Structure formats: structure tokens, C-alpha cells
Amino acid sequence: MEPFRVHILGCGSALPTLKHNASSQVVEIREKLFMIDCGEGTQMQLRKSKIRFTKISCVFISHLHGDHCFGLIGMISTFGMLGRTATLRVYGPKELGPVLDSQIKTFCQGLEFSVEFHAVDTTKKTVIYEDRSLTVESIPLKHRMPTCGYLFREKPTLPHIKRDMIDFYHVPISQINNIKLGASWTTPDGDVIDNSRFVEPADAPRSYAYCSDTRYIPDLYKLIEGVDTLYHESTYASDNADRARKYHHSTARDAASVARDAHVGKLFLGHYSARYNDESVILKEAQEIFPNSYLTNEGMVFDV
Structure with a gap:
């Protein structure tokens, strides 16, 4: 079976800490690399992970909060210094387009590769990327600004x-x-x-859903029904449910409820608030509802 794995580069939330980096992941599937979110410090995490990040072909940005996109222009600049020639495709809310264009004109003049921006309608579930082996769909989420998750699906293979x-x-x-x-x-x-x-029989197609940041959405499970692996933000435990509602985030209980209702295979938790020195309370809360729940951490690699 061809590799389909996820590399965790950062699983913290907005406030920088010495324990966790800002949000970023790399999805590795059939020798192709796709990045989801690119918070500040992502390049250093890529170095530590020894991922050949010049092979990243696409970057999917969930929304325009800095802990999910401040690292993007720096990585593009580094690609230029490394002599990249292959086109980099960037997907994200339409508001990202003019910001990215301005940053490239200011900081990255003379790039020898193209940066193609593809605006994503964050209100619809639709296929936004497709090649011979997989599709990527947008997942509408509800945060304080236009936000979407992403669903990676393998295409069926031959027997x-x-x-x-x-x-x-x-x-x-x-x-x-x-x-x-x-x-x-x-x-x-x-x-x-x-x-x-x-x-x-051919291997069953695998699927991975990334949902960060979002408040609890009772019917989100319908959009990710049966995925093999779900990453769902769990910024808080229930002791901070009021803050979760105020800032449009989810608790571990919320994340586990989505996983249970969607009948997913595994749930990975992340986007932890800096107020937690020990995320075991988040894990315990999730496992009470969905036992097959796990904490993410920088440097972690898991198979979908």
C-alpha cells in the first residue's frame, strides 16, 4: 500500500509558546507533499522533520488568522533562494489573494517560479483540487472569519x-x-x-479530514462521514467552554462528538490553548466520548 501519512509541524493556537508551534501539517500521499496551514516557524519545523519541503506542490490555508498563515511568505521567499522553478499552488479564502500578491511584490521580487492562488469558497463543500490519485474538498467551518477545512480522499485503485x-x-x-x-x-x-x-480486491481508498479552527457544528459530521482519520481542533477542555463559544473554537468534547457522529476511524486533537501546560485533560475528555482519540505533538507522524 502506498504511503498516506500526516506530519505534524505545529499544533498550538494563536499565542506562541515554547511547547507548541503554530498550526501546520504536511500530508504525504503517494510521494506527493501537500501543506495545510503555514504558521510562523513552519520552516524550522520542516527542517527538523527532514521533509524535502521543496517538493511541496500545494499549500491549503484554512483562514487568515496569523497562526495559520504568517509563515507562508517566508517559505515562498526561501523557495526562491533555493532556486525553485516548479509552480506553487496556494488555496485559501478569497481574502488571501490580494494579501499574498502584495507580499510577493514587496518581499519576493524576481522569483523564478510562479505562485498560483486559487480562491476557495468557504461556504461550500466542493472539490478544489484533483489529480490522478486523489481529490481535495473544502469543508465549510464556522469561525470568526471565513474559514474552511480540507478533506483529502484517495481515488479507488485497480485490483x-x-x-x-x-x-x-x-x-x-x-x-x-x-x-x-x-x-x-x-x-x-x-x-x-x-x-x-x-x-x-484493491486496497480501500483512504481519507483524511482537517478541521481547524471552528466552533462546534452539530451537523459537521455529515460532511466527513466515515473518514479514516479526522483532525479536529480542541482548543479547550470543557472547563473553558465559555471561552470556546466566545472565540468560536471547540472543546475536546465537541471534537469527540463530531468524530463519534461521523463514525471516523481515528481522531487526532490539536490547536491547544496556551493555558494548558498538560493536555492530558483534553485527551481524557475526548476519550470519554470517542475512545480512539489521540493528542498530536510536533514531530509526530501518523498513518491515515
Whole structure:
């Protein structure tokens, strides 16, 4: 099975601390790298993770709070100094477009690569990126400004070939793709060998949803039903539920409720408030509702 994993570069919230970096992740899927959010300090985290960040092809920004985008222009500048030539695609709320354009004109003149900005409608769930192996959809969220999450879905793959059966029936290599596509095989004696003898089921497509920042949305689960892995902000535990409502954030209980209702496989928590020196209270609260919950931390890598 091809790798589909997530690298946590930062899982803190707006106030900088010595414990956590601002929000950023890299999604690695089939040798392609996609960044979600790019808070201040992301470049240093990329260095520590030893990710070949010049291979990042797209950056998906959830919203225009600094802890999610202050690192973007610095990373673009570094790409220029490293001699990047490949186009960098940036996706985010339409308000990001003119800001990014102004920053590039001010700080990054003479880039030898293009930065393509793609405005995302944060009010709709729609496919915003697609290639041969995956799609990325926007997830409408509710924060203090236009905000969306992102849902990465693998496309279905073809079945696996049973090599021993191919050899047994002397099927030519030229016919293997046809068999993958469902064809049966007729032997030189005229016997028809059913396709099922030659293939095993394909791996189930995997999916990853990123939801940060947002207040609790009771029907959010409908948009992420059945995803393998969910990252949902858990800025506070229930002891600060009033602050969560005031600032349009979620508690660990909120995040776990979404995971439970969406029947996801795993829940990863993050975007912790700086007021928590120990996030175990956040984890405990989430696990009471959704046992398969985990804390994220910088340097963590998990398989979807």
C-alpha cells in the first residue's frame, strides 16, 4: 500500500509558546507533499522533520488568522533562494489573494517560479483540487472569519494481480492491464478463466479530514462521514467552554462528538490553548466520548 501519512509541524493556537508551534501539517500521499496551514516557524519545523519541503506542490490555508498563515511568505521567499522553478499552488479564502500578491511584490521580487492562488469558497463543500490519485474538498467551518477545512480522499485503485495465477495460465504481460480492468482470460484450448481467479480486491481508498479552527457544528459530521482519520481542533477542555463559544473554537468534547457522529476511524486533537501546560485533560475528555482519540505533538507522524 502506498504511503498516506500526516506530519505534524505545529499544533498550538494563536499565542506562541515554547511547547507548541503554530498550526501546520504536511500530508504525504503517494510521494506527493501537500501543506495545510503555514504558521510562523513552519520552516524550522520542516527542517527538523527532514521533509524535502521543496517538493511541496500545494499549500491549503484554512483562514487568515496569523497562526495559520504568517509563515507562508517566508517559505515562498526561501523557495526562491533555493532556486525553485516548479509552480506553487496556494488555496485559501478569497481574502488571501490580494494579501499574498502584495507580499510577493514587496518581499519576493524576481522569483523564478510562479505562485498560483486559487480562491476557495468557504461556504461550500466542493472539490478544489484533483489529480490522478486523489481529490481535495473544502469543508465549510464556522469561525470568526471565513474559514474552511480540507478533506483529502484517495481515488479507488485497480485490483491486485495474483502473479502465480498469471504465470500458471501463461497470460501475456500485454494482457495484465485488461485483467486489472475486469477482463477474463481465454486459454489457447478455448477455456474461459474468470477474472476473479487472477485478482485480489484493491486496497480501500483512504481519507483524511482537517478541521481547524471552528466552533462546534452539530451537523459537521455529515460532511466527513466515515473518514479514516479526522483532525479536529480542541482548543479547550470543557472547563473553558465559555471561552470556546466566545472565540468560536471547540472543546475536546465537541471534537469527540463530531468524530463519534461521523463514525471516523481515528481522531487526532490539536490547536491547544496556551493555558494548558498538560493536555492530558483534553485527551481524557475526548476519550470519554470517542475512545480512539489521540493528542498530536510536533514531530509526530501518523498513518491515515
